[in-house]
Amino acid sequence: MRMNRQAESVHIRWRLETTDSVQDLAWSPDGRWLAVAVVSGSLTVADGATGDLRQNWLGHAGGTLKVAWSRDSRWLASSGQDGCARVWDITSGEERLQLVTGNAWVGDVSFSPYADLLITAAGKELRAWSLDGQPLHHIQPHISTITALAWHPQQPLLASTAYSQVHLWDWGNPAAPGEQILLHSSPLLNACWAPNGQYLACGCQDNSLRCWTWPELTDFQMSGYASKVCALAWDRASHWLATGDREIITLWDFTRGPPTGKVPLNIEGPFATVRELAFQPDGDWLATGDQSGHLLVWALNDQGYRLIWQGTLRGGFQRLAWHPRERLLAVGGEDGTVAVFEFA
Amino acid sequence: MGTPLMILTNIADARIPVTVLTGFLGAGKTTLLNRILTEQHGQRIAVIENEFGEIGIDQALVVNAEEEIFEMNNGCLCCTVRGDLIRILGNLMKRRDKFDRILVETTGLADPGPVAQTFFMDDEMKDHFRLDGIVTLVDCKHLAQHLEDSAECREQIAFADALVLNKVDLVDDATVEGLETRLRAMNGLAKIQRARMAQVDLAQVLDLGGFDLQRALDLNPAFLEPEYPFEWAGWYVLPAGESTLVLEDGPDPAMHLVLLSVSEHDALAVSKETAIRLFSAPVIEARPGDQLKPDVGCYRLRLSQPGSKCFPLQLPETVHTALFTEHHPDEFTLRVLDPHGQLMQPLFARAYNPGHRHDDTVSSVAIVEERPVNIHKLNLWLSALLREQGADIYRMKGVLHLADNLNRFVFQGVHMLFDGQADRPWRDEEPRQSQMIFIGRNLDRVDLTTGFQACLD
Structure with a gap:
C-alpha cells in the first residue's frame, strides 16, 4: 500500500470546555471562527487559530439543535427547541434576528450559498426568510418532520428529507421556488450531495443507503448494513462515498459512475458505532468518531487506505469538523470538551 | 428481518x-x-x-x-x-x-x-x-x-x-x-x-x-392450567349390548365428542391426552340414529333437529369408556342409558378449562419449568416461532433458569423482537425455575409448551 501524505505529528492546537455535550460544530467559511452549540442551549464562538473566546451566547432555551454560517462569515444562525431560529452578529455580539416559527423544535437552519436567503426546518414546515427577518415563503407540509437540509454544491437547489420523501426545491427564482418530489419507501435520516453535484445520498433507518443521480434522478439503493446509516461523507473528488453504521466504514466507489456491481471497500477499525465521518476538504483524509470516544484518521488513495492517527476523547465523542482549508480537525465531546487537533 | x-x-x-x-x-x-x-x-x-x-x-x-x-x-x-x-x-x-x-x-x-x-x-x-x-x-x-x-x-x-x-x-x-x-x-x-x-x-x-x-x-x-378442547369428561362402565346417548335441545346445532375405551386404572389421566389429539383430528359426522363406537376418532354430533336425539352404542362386552364432550352435558341434558334404558351415572367425572370459552381472541399462555434451559436451543425455537407467529404474539416475558449459570436470565419481547440479559444471581431460598409468558392472538398452549420443553438441557 502506497504511503499517502503522512501526518508527521499531531498535537492539540487548543481546547476549551463548554457546559454540556456538544450538539453541533461549524467552521466559518473563511476558517476564522469555530461555532459550538451545546445540547442544553448555549452557543460559543472561538477564534479558530487560538481558541480565544469571541462570543458566548445563551442560545436557545431548552436546547440548541443546529448552527450555520452565512457565506460571508459575518452571521451565525442557530435553531433550537424554543421554536425559534436566531441570527447573531459575530462582530458586535448582538442577536440580530429572532425568527419565530411557531413549531416546538426548529430542527435545522441553513443560509443559501447562492442568495440572501435563510431556510428553517421546523416540524413538517419549511420556511424561507430574507436576511432582514422577513418571511418570504412558508411551505407546508412535508409528510413528516424534516430530517435534513442539503444545498446542491453548484446550483440553487435545496434537498429536504422527511420520512420517505426527498423534496428538491429550485430557488433559481426565489420568488417562486420550484418543487420536485422523489419518492422512496423507507425513512431517510440524512442527505449529502457529492461535491461534483451529480449524486444525492441519503442514509436510511432500514439499514440501507439510497442515492439519486442529478439531474436524471435515476435512483439506486445499497443495502446489507447491520444498522441504520447515520454517517455519510463524500471525498472532494466525488470518487468515494464513506458511510458508517456499526464498527465498519463502507466506502462506495463512484469513480466511473454509480457503484453498482463494484465491491465496496470496507474499513474495519472503529471500536463502536460510527457517529460521524468527514473528509478533509482539500485532501484524502477521512476522520471518524465513534460511540466509544475513539477518533481515527485514515489516508485513502487508489491503492487503499492506511490509519494515520488515533486518539480518544475520554468524556465521549459527539461531533467533528475539518477546517475548510487547513489541516485542523475540531472535535466536540459528550462532556463539553472542544479540541482542535493540528496535523503537521 | x-x-x-x-x-x-x-x-x-x-x-x-x-x-x-x-x-x-x-x-x-x-x-x-x-x-x-x-x-x-x-x-x-x-x-x-x-x-x-x-x-x-x-x-x-x-x-x-x-x-x-x-x-x-x-x-x-x-x-x-x-x-x-x-x-x-x-x-x-x-x-x-x-x-x-x-x-x-x-x-x-x-x-x-x-x-x-x-x-x-x-x-x-x-x-x-x-x-x-x-x-x-x-x-x-x-x-x-x-x-x-x-x-x-x-x-x-x-x-x-x-x-x-x-x-x-x-x-x-x-x-x-x-x-x-x-x-x-x-x-x-x-x-x-x-x-x-x-x-x-x-x-x-x-x-x-x-x-x-x-x-x-x-x-x-x-x-397455568392448560386449555382443553373439551369441557367435560365422564368415565362409565358400559355393559355388553346396546347403550344409548340421548341429547335434548341445546345452545348449538352440533357438538364434538370422543369415546375412548380405557383401562380400569385410568381415571381419565391417560385418555385425556389421547382425547386432546383426537379433538384436532378430522371429524366423523354423526346424525341421530347413527352407531357410535369407542376409539375411532372425534364425532361431530348433528343436533339441529328438535326433540330427543339418540345415538346407539353397541358393545360386545363390558367396556370402561371415557366420554369427552365439547360442552358441559347439562347444556344438552346429555344422558347415557344402559341396554335396559336405565340412566347410568359416571364412576368419575370432571370439568375442564375449555379453550373455546374466551370470547376475546387475545389470551395469555404461561410456562413454568424447573429443569434448566439450553439458551441456544431456546434461541432457535423462539426465532422460528416468532418468524411464523410474531405478528400474533404481542408480548413475551420471562425469567430463565440456564444450566451452569448462577444468574437469572431475564428477557422480554414485542412481536418479533426480543432482548435479554443476565440479571441478579439466584437467591438461595428461591426456586430455580424458568417462567415464561406469551400474550397474543390465537395462541396454542400445547404447541408453545411442547416447543419450550424441547429446549431443556
Missing part, C-alpha cells in the same frame, strides 16, 4: 427506563401523568406527550411530539418504529443532566406496537433506554364498548404490564369484577389496579421491570 438472538451479557443495566402510557381518550392518561409529575419522588422525568394536555411542571421537561410511525421498506409489521421518539430521545440522551425516567404518552387510538418496538429495533435507542413497562388506563364505563369496537383497545390491553381500571366510582362493583375477570383472561401478566381519578399507587405503575409470574398465578391460579 434477521434472526432475533439474545445476547448474553453480564453488564448491569444502566439504561434509562421508559414508561409508556396508553389508553383511550378520556381514560385519564393526562391526570395520571400530572400525578406522576407532581408526586415527590425525586426523579427527573422527561415527558413525551402526544395529546396537547395541560402539563407544565417545573421539574420535568415536557416535549410535545406528533406520533410519526416509520414503516420499513420490507413492510414488516414488527419493524415499525416511532421516528419522533428516535429523534427526540436521541437528543435528550446527550444531556449532562440525565433524566431518571422517560414517560411517553400515546394518543388514544395508538397501537402500542411501534412505540414498544422502538426500544428493541433501533440500536441507538436500545443502547440507551429500556422499556420498563406499558401502563394502560381504561375507563370502566366505556371499556366493554371499546373492547367490542376497537382492535386498538384490545391491543392496548394485551401489551400492558400494568392495567389501571379507572373511574370505578362510575360503575357498580359487579361491573368492575366482570371487567377485571375479562382483562385478566386477555392479559395474565399485567398488574391490575382499580382507581378513581387515576389515583394509583405509583410504585405499581413505575418500575415494572421485574417480571413476576408468581403474581399472575396468585391472581389467577388456573392460569
Whole structure:
C-alpha cells in the first residue's frame, strides 16, 4: 500500500470546555471562527487559530439543535427547541434576528450559498426568510418532520428529507421556488450531495443507503448494513462515498459512475458505532468518531487506505469538523470538551 | 428481518427506563401523568406527550411530539418504529443532566406496537433506554364498548404490564369484577389496579421491570392450567349390548365428542391426552340414529333437529369408556342409558378449562419449568416461532433458569423482537425455575409448551 501524505505529528492546537455535550460544530467559511452549540442551549464562538473566546451566547432555551454560517462569515444562525431560529452578529455580539416559527423544535437552519436567503426546518414546515427577518415563503407540509437540509454544491437547489420523501426545491427564482418530489419507501435520516453535484445520498433507518443521480434522478439503493446509516461523507473528488453504521466504514466507489456491481471497500477499525465521518476538504483524509470516544484518521488513495492517527476523547465523542482549508480537525465531546487537533 | 438472538451479557443495566402510557381518550392518561409529575419522588422525568394536555411542571421537561410511525421498506409489521421518539430521545440522551425516567404518552387510538418496538429495533435507542413497562388506563364505563369496537383497545390491553381500571366510582362493583375477570383472561401478566381519578399507587405503575409470574398465578391460579378442547369428561362402565346417548335441545346445532375405551386404572389421566389429539383430528359426522363406537376418532354430533336425539352404542362386552364432550352435558341434558334404558351415572367425572370459552381472541399462555434451559436451543425455537407467529404474539416475558449459570436470565419481547440479559444471581431460598409468558392472538398452549420443553438441557 502506497504511503499517502503522512501526518508527521499531531498535537492539540487548543481546547476549551463548554457546559454540556456538544450538539453541533461549524467552521466559518473563511476558517476564522469555530461555532459550538451545546445540547442544553448555549452557543460559543472561538477564534479558530487560538481558541480565544469571541462570543458566548445563551442560545436557545431548552436546547440548541443546529448552527450555520452565512457565506460571508459575518452571521451565525442557530435553531433550537424554543421554536425559534436566531441570527447573531459575530462582530458586535448582538442577536440580530429572532425568527419565530411557531413549531416546538426548529430542527435545522441553513443560509443559501447562492442568495440572501435563510431556510428553517421546523416540524413538517419549511420556511424561507430574507436576511432582514422577513418571511418570504412558508411551505407546508412535508409528510413528516424534516430530517435534513442539503444545498446542491453548484446550483440553487435545496434537498429536504422527511420520512420517505426527498423534496428538491429550485430557488433559481426565489420568488417562486420550484418543487420536485422523489419518492422512496423507507425513512431517510440524512442527505449529502457529492461535491461534483451529480449524486444525492441519503442514509436510511432500514439499514440501507439510497442515492439519486442529478439531474436524471435515476435512483439506486445499497443495502446489507447491520444498522441504520447515520454517517455519510463524500471525498472532494466525488470518487468515494464513506458511510458508517456499526464498527465498519463502507466506502462506495463512484469513480466511473454509480457503484453498482463494484465491491465496496470496507474499513474495519472503529471500536463502536460510527457517529460521524468527514473528509478533509482539500485532501484524502477521512476522520471518524465513534460511540466509544475513539477518533481515527485514515489516508485513502487508489491503492487503499492506511490509519494515520488515533486518539480518544475520554468524556465521549459527539461531533467533528475539518477546517475548510487547513489541516485542523475540531472535535466536540459528550462532556463539553472542544479540541482542535493540528496535523503537521 | 434477521434472526432475533439474545445476547448474553453480564453488564448491569444502566439504561434509562421508559414508561409508556396508553389508553383511550378520556381514560385519564393526562391526570395520571400530572400525578406522576407532581408526586415527590425525586426523579427527573422527561415527558413525551402526544395529546396537547395541560402539563407544565417545573421539574420535568415536557416535549410535545406528533406520533410519526416509520414503516420499513420490507413492510414488516414488527419493524415499525416511532421516528419522533428516535429523534427526540436521541437528543435528550446527550444531556449532562440525565433524566431518571422517560414517560411517553400515546394518543388514544395508538397501537402500542411501534412505540414498544422502538426500544428493541433501533440500536441507538436500545443502547440507551429500556422499556420498563406499558401502563394502560381504561375507563370502566366505556371499556366493554371499546373492547367490542376497537382492535386498538384490545391491543392496548394485551401489551400492558400494568392495567389501571379507572373511574370505578362510575360503575357498580359487579361491573368492575366482570371487567377485571375479562382483562385478566386477555392479559395474565399485567398488574391490575382499580382507581378513581387515576389515583394509583405509583410504585405499581413505575418500575415494572421485574417480571413476576408468581403474581399472575396468585391472581389467577388456573392460569397455568392448560386449555382443553373439551369441557367435560365422564368415565362409565358400559355393559355388553346396546347403550344409548340421548341429547335434548341445546345452545348449538352440533357438538364434538370422543369415546375412548380405557383401562380400569385410568381415571381419565391417560385418555385425556389421547382425547386432546383426537379433538384436532378430522371429524366423523354423526346424525341421530347413527352407531357410535369407542376409539375411532372425534364425532361431530348433528343436533339441529328438535326433540330427543339418540345415538346407539353397541358393545360386545363390558367396556370402561371415557366420554369427552365439547360442552358441559347439562347444556344438552346429555344422558347415557344402559341396554335396559336405565340412566347410568359416571364412576368419575370432571370439568375442564375449555379453550373455546374466551370470547376475546387475545389470551395469555404461561410456562413454568424447573429443569434448566439450553439458551441456544431456546434461541432457535423462539426465532422460528416468532418468524411464523410474531405478528400474533404481542408480548413475551420471562425469567430463565440456564444450566451452569448462577444468574437469572431475564428477557422480554414485542412481536418479533426480543432482548435479554443476565440479571441478579439466584437467591438461595428461591426456586430455580424458568417462567415464561406469551400474550397474543390465537395462541396454542400445547404447541408453545411442547416447543419450550424441547429446549431443556
